[in-house]
Amino acid sequence: MSSRVFQFDTNHGQITTPLFMPVGTLGAVKGLTPDEVRATGAQIMLANTYHMHVRLGERTVKKQGGLQKFTGWNGPMLTDSGGFQVFSLAKIRKITEEGVTFAEPRTGDKIVLTPEKSMQIQFDLGADIIMAFDDVVSLDGSEAGREREAMERSMRWLERCVAEHKRLSEGMNKPPLLFGIVQGGLDQQLRKESFEFVQSQPVAGIAIGGLSVGEPRQEMHAMLEFLQPLYTDDRPRYLMGVGHPIDMRFAIEHGIDMFDCVLPTRNGRHGTAWIKGDQQINLRAEMYKEDSRVLDPGCDCATCTGPYSRSLIRHLLHVGEMLAGRLISIHNLRYVQRICDANKA
């Protein structure tokens, strides 16, 4: 077991791991300004390629100078590939060797995503780190048996992403960094094959995908233990979609450098906070009605150092006042950054 500190450069500055990337699904971390996100200790923000593509269009973002300028974040930014949204949102989808065709849930519009298309969108969005387009498999049992097929397809798609990344980078001064994604479900043999293939590619970082998708916590942890001896020291390791403090602590101890997850902010909007000792509390509870303490007395976030009592936050949650979600989101984001910071000391 060992954590590490790793540094690498992006087009918008150097970043130091371990780090957590707040998720700005549609260009904003829900309810928060870029300054507020930065004040939680975030070095890099994530935006969802799929949502930006469908809800605004990458051409508009490009005309506005790219995601960093458009969102006002003005710092390092990562975009995912859309692969996870295909997996999580599309009820009806058709996966072929070429790519994925599916009906956009909001509009019913037919959407076609391929490795090349994903690269093109991400280049237009202008992120500093872009992700390979992969085929994600649920681990809740509903897709049992599809792991090898999806893993092998993800390998072939990665080759196409690498080729398209190379093509699109021609003549560019500062092309984005491309990260490959390891798949293979909970099967060690598949994971090893996938890892070795991704590792063999000219990618700038190694992401572990397809975990935290319905499997028991111990299974995820066992896979992180299995993967750890395989890592080389030269590239960042990014565990996708994981942001629970317990998992982050375990993953950092097992060599993971980067995280992203909607949990801190989604929980925050629903009134749930982590406080000292990874205790999870819901501020809506009656017991906080007259609790004049701050959310987490030991915390240094803007919420916990501000004039906000648990009593106030509970009240704001009960009356549906959106400030409550902001205040708890800020605390939760800081909470997970502090887990990362503890490993840099």
Add this chain to the structure above:
Amino acid sequence: MSSRVFQFDTNHGQITTPLFMPVGTLGAVKGLTPDEVRATGAQIMLANTYHMHVRLGERTVKKQGGLQKFTGWNGPMLTDSGGFQVFSLAKIRKITEEGVTFAEPRTGDKIVLTPEKSMQIQFDLGADIIMAFDDVVSLDGSEAGREREAMERSMRWLERCVAEHKRLSEGMNKPPLLFGIVQGGLDQQLRKESFEFVQSQPVAGIAIGGLSVGEPRQEMHAMLEFLQPLYTDDRPRYLMGVGHPIDMRFAIEHGIDMFDCVLPTRNGRHGTAWIKGDQQINLRAEMYKEDSRVLDPGCDCATCTGPYSRSLIRHLLHVGEMLAGRLISIHNLRYVQRICDANKA
């Protein structure tokens, strides 16, 4: 026509008019922190007695040290009396000499409000300025003929508020300031009688109530012209529920010192902003899709001096991202404060 600068002390500091009071209906200006509200230039904030009473309870607020401490605003605060909510929210209400009985719209609970009860709640909430409980009449025609009755009842209720304020103030080091409210609809004779009565009472300020409740703008302006010669110099004059730039400019020129209104923040949440020249624009419009200018280039608010383009704000509105409402609310609040500030220079 003449505006004025007037200063007076509250238990939480001196305030200088003309000024606009942002409305923190339930203890927060929707979506904003107290610091953000203060940064718009606000000196004093308003909270709604009725909503705090029904949704949380004044006893809880009192135990938390009063509204200023509870909300984190920690500055001058005004509470209304509940009279306007009785008027605007209660579909079924029974007005007697004693007070008002009505069914709370959310829960159906029977609520009884009297002048004494309103004073008691406002004392518990702990505001610096509290308002008399009055009988408000709609000016959209639906209550035609009730103006004299309501005005005269408001006068008798004011006497009871004054008496209850005196009783509750006994032994208190710093009792709140009580403002009386002038009623009388659009009838000059009624307004004059009401004004002279309020003026004769030991109140710390004179509020003009029952305007901006459905009447044409010219009628409200005509009444402000009529009232102006009646004012004395010793007390602040507060025009309740008015916050449109055009009305504020007119009112300030006609001797009004204080305003409150949900318009800047409600408009903000719906995407509507005032920009240079009192132009009202809706940021949802397609024409802003690729407009990289800030909301109002001449404005000094946090939104207009921040990294937020019209293009971004339009996008955030379209995807339902609540940051948009925050950004425009901040601008609109600053916009109306700048109208006030222009009259202090």
